[in-house]
Amino acid sequence: MDSDLEWIKEGAERGEVDAVQAALSAEFEGWPAAYPIDLTHDINVARFLRGHGGQASRAIPVMIGAVRYRSELFNEPAVRQMRETIGQGTFADPLHVPHFDELQDILPNRCVPGAAAGALPLSVSPIRQADLMMLADGANAERDAKFDLFFRCTLEQRALVLHNLSVAQRRMVKFYEIRDFNAVWVSELMRHGQYLLSRVSPA
Amino acid sequence: MYLERRYATEIPPRAVSPLEGESCLMMGTIARSLWARETMHRVPLICTPSAADLPLRGSSPLQMRVLMGTLQSHYPEMLHRVVIAHAPSSFSRLFSLISPVLNERMLAKVGWRLIATGMPRMATDCK
Numbered sequence: 001m002d003s004d005l006e007w008i009k010e011g012a013e014r015g016e017v018d019a020v021q022a023a024l025s026a027e028f029e030g031w032p033a034a035y036p037i038d039l040t041h042d043i044n045v046a047r048f049l050r051g052h053g054g055q056a057s058r059a060i061p062v063m064i065g066a067v068r069y070r071s072e073l074f075n076e077p078a079v080r081q082m083r084e085t086i087g088q089g090t091f092a093d094p095l096h097v098p099h100f101d102e103l104q105d106i107l108p109n110r111c112v113p114g115a116a117a118g119a120l121p122l123s124v125s126p127i128r129q130a131d132l133m134m135l136a137d138g139a140n141a142e143r144d145a146k147f148d149l150f151f152r153c154t155l156e157q158r159a160l161v162l163h164n165l166s167v168a169q170r171r172m173v174k175f176y177e178i179r180d181f182n183a184v185w186v187s188e189l190m191r192h193g194q195y196l197l198s199r200v201s202p203a
Numbered sequence: 204m205y206l207e208r209r210y211a212t213e214i215p216p217r218a219v220s221p222l223e224g225e226s227c228l229m230m231g232t233i234a235r236s237l238w239a240r241e242t243m244h245r246v247p248l249i250c251t252p253s254a255a256d257l258p259l260r261g262s263s264p265l266q267m268r269v270l271m272g273t274l275q276s277h278y279p280e281m282l283h284r285v286v287i288a289h290a291p292s293s294f295s296r297l298f299s300l301i302s303p304v305l306n307e308r309m310l311a312k313v314g315w316r317l318i319a320t321g322m323p324r325m326a327t328d329c330k
Contacts, residue, residue, distance in 0.1 A: 005283070051279030051308060066277040120283055155278050162281055174283035182289035186297045 005118065007170050008046045012054070019056035020045045020063060027064050036083075038163035039070055043172060050172075073152060082153055083160060090168060092121070092161040097153045099146040106130065116176035121165070123177040127184045275306050285313045 008017060021042070025031045032040030045063065052058035073079050078098045085096050094100050116122040158175070165173040287294065302310060 002283075004280070047280035062276055062279070069273070069277050152273070155274060158281060159278050172280065174281055176283055177285045178288055179285065180288045181291060181294065184289075184291070186291050186293040 002118070004050065005120075005171050005174065007172065008042050013046055013049060016049050016054060016056040016059070017042050017045045020049065020059055023056070023060045024063065024067065028067060035067070035071070036074070038160050039067060041163065041167070043166050044163065046172065070156070073156060076149075078149060079153055079156055082157060086157060086160050086164075088164055090161060090164050092157050094154070097150055097157060099150045102146065103150050120173065121162070121175040123175055124180065125178070126180045126182070128180070128182065275309060282309070282312055287313070 008014065021032070024040075024045075028035070038044060045059075048059040048063045048066070049056065052062060074083070082096050082098070086092075094104070162173050162175065298313075305313075
């Protein structure tokens, strides 16, 4: 198994995991009991560590920011409802994500049960199905707000499901993503999105 | 076969055309090449907006940066690999515009297969 997918390595990671947990206890009142298990679990801490060179000193400030962000997000009724719906579930059903009905024809993600190598979850997106005209159609506050909630809920749903799978399989479950560019004209993508692309690039 | 069936049935009506049908078949082939086996138990697909979508959205640039930051800072190590299938030769140009908002670790997980040559490439090779 890929070492990135292993469960917490007791020898190499336990000390750093405990250091992060201690820092979070000092920072957040009621940690960990007052927070959702998928946020406080050692396997979630291990994700932050592996994403930051295995060093608690680097992971701590990032994870504190993440806990603040997600705690605030949990106050959003739509997020709370979605999390309750999923519960201990191991299937990330986009139907549970707010505004999916309206946005499914614009963002081309599709739900296909199955698994990639290593029995990891798989996300498949045929880019040609993106509604380019709609995506490039300038700023629209109402639609942007829907996109924003949709995006944040999708990430939250994914995190919760990956956590449930990780605990069930006792490994750090991650997912494969396939982006299908068949029948996609890059020039068309760039023409529709050029203005926004130029502005999203760092100054 | 399972994936091909599901893929074909779940794509919305507006997408159905001979081209789409062929494409779905090709996607099934690609997906199967990643398959260890036809799974005994079904593990879910996870629906993920990603960098390929975000720059084209109607969101403000500030919002997009915030969202990319959210993805990379608050939900680390969720993604194992990104495979860009059927990438046209000009894909590198598009990716060069997207890559500045991705961190090094995310970049290292992105690879694509060119449609013309079939040669695999990694995002990190294009920096």
